[in-house]
Amino acid sequence: MTDWADRKTRARRWFESLRDDLCAAFEAIEEEAETALYGAGTPARFELTPWDRSNDPAVEAGGGVMGMLRGKVFEKVGIHCSTVHGEFSPEFAKAIPGAQDDPRFWASGISLIAHARNPHVPAAHMNTRMIVTTKGWFGGGGDLNPMMDAYRNAEHEDTLDFHAAMRSACDRHGPDYYARFSEECERYFWLPHRNEARGVGGIFYDRHDTGDWADDFAFTKDVGRAFLDVYPRLVRRRMHQPWTEAEREHQLFRRGRYAEFNLLYDRGTTFGLKTGGNVESILSSLPPLATWP
Template identity: 70%
Template sequence: MDEMTDRKARASAWFRELQEKLIAAFEACEDEASPELYDGEPGRFRMEPWQRGEGQGGGRMGMLTGRLFEKAGIHFSEVFGEFSPEFRAQIPGASEDPRFWACGVSLIAHPMNPHVPAAHMNTRMVVTTEGWFGGGGDLNPMMDRYRTQEHEDTKDFHAAMKQACEASPSGDHERFKVWCEEYFWLPHREEPRGTGGIFYDRLDTGDWEADFTLTQAVGKAFLDVYPALVRRRMGTAWSEADREEQMFRRGRYAEFNLLYDRGTTFGLKTGGNVRSILSSLPPIASWPAE
């Protein structure tokens, strides 16, 4: 087995394991949700395998419609093939050779309770004639009272992402934090999507092991911190006004994903699973008259 084949296999195995651990963590939160606040039985993920083209990989889509999580998706994919001619110039190393391999895990969580923050996490490895990692995690509180950098949820989330960056010499928390703030920005609204986290892409420091360690640390940090934040807020009762504020904020979330998110574009232009890609959209949102 050559070096790159071994690296792909190791990354794929890790992403599969991360998906399983995240699913278990979300289902544990579902089990703990109080029946006094949440109707119905604890939700469980529906697992759906899918194939890309003819023998060009695929993945395993995990969707949850529960009592605590109104909608959550935790997806694994491992695909390969060739970039379309119009897309090759946008991808490092693809203009000389259009073949690619990509593998990763993506997660989106839209809780029922407006007091519980929504969240996103993604970690991936991409190989063309070059190779790199990308990913990160960001927190998306749905109510203005939580949408400050001084709020304890955001402070704890940032601390977890900082600790992940410190696990590897490839980590640069300050740079990745600013990158996240700049990336998850809605220019037409002149506002951030959430309260941030970290974001990095096309990470190739020349030390593959360090870059892989960082990517693993990001997944582990999210696995630890987000369920803890969910448990902190999920026992808080909410009002109809709180729910309306949540619907408004979800509308902003949807705008970003449809207009600006590069992951959405990459997935659609590489023949990814459309249902999986668009599962990041909230189940219900609103655009009230302004």
Template identity: 65%
Template structure:
């Protein structure tokens, strides 16, 4: 592959991730506009989109656009685009394939999302898609659902069934994207070993995905983003008018703690962002706005 080819691929991926951010933000703002009394009062939420630069500004190390919203339906949601480049630390480079042959140099772009709805009946959700380049290049990402009430925390729960069907649809039309394997990887990864319990009801997760056909791999990654952008707003709209009580709110806040525990103890994306000098506000914006540990 020539440098020109790789640069074109980087631009195509970057432009897609940025466009996906805009699409999802628009869909979430439309939900805010649809929320009405008596369950929801006040002004609808609107995303605050903030451009940021990596590093101290003395050299171009990339940056991104942080999208944060606090609204009526979404108590807190982050939809973040990034495009960063530079050199890994020596210790971190040893953990990244191909970094030893690129002198630690890397380029990465992607979108990361976490949604914390106010209504306990509306599952929280996480999604990210990304492309990373060292002396090799690959895609990674996926999406998973995080129901907050006990009656929902089973993969047979209808919202989880619909969410998994959307993720399976993304895999089924792209040879090499094995849904069963990616589902198992998700279940294994998004797990809390110190509690011996899953973080949510899963979805798909893939990393270092390189079939040898960049266009096909990119098409699959786009499809994951498209499927999520369709299915999750549908699930929110299905549940956001359900009334809730204080006991359900309490259960929601306790269950949110599981997300915090995973993200701070085990999440590789959090580690990658912090190790590469990413925007700390953006990285840690995934934390729920209110949480409890009993």
């Protein structure tokens, strides 16, 4: 008999520990910001705000902690953990594996979105999650979103390093994982109304259940560790490059594309809103400033 209670506890604890490590990494970068470029002031820290899924204190349905940082290097970073449970609506249950006959669910995960002030620093997204209905699976991934056109190609060093980190996480668990999940990332993070990609890709996987839960969990942890390693390195590579007003304007234009995807196509946004998640956490993925022609 599957011990889902133990698995749920282990997954939740991992997501929360990864959250703590990521927050520490981003705060360390804020401490390194050069005064000449970013100005003086106390380095920013994450503001952690707990929330409950149910508005009724008599109903226990889980919740989470919303973590937000607004600093010098990072104009806006959201790192959120949540663990929720309840029942899917009849309409939504039809689209979820294992929920058609029994709409009860449990879900836990971490999500991150980073928007830097410097146009040379790429925006980035990462999330990993575990969902349980009458079935159980993992999902998530990470993708890179350069703001400058010169960086938006497969041969740029930032793109190569990010994909190498994701490939390393994949290769430890399946020889075909990187090919499959990077291709899925390209399909998923596509704006059909613009006929263009949101960024330069990474990996994306969903409903991942090989039958070996321990390895699926280990893979999910390796994805989180890979992002924790590579993204701060890319930020440090670019954060002290000077930028022009024209580059800043182009950054805001590219952010508009980012916002369009999250509002129109992002599955995490849909899942969160349809399961009573924290609206501020869900929509914190939107950039702080953006422009459209």
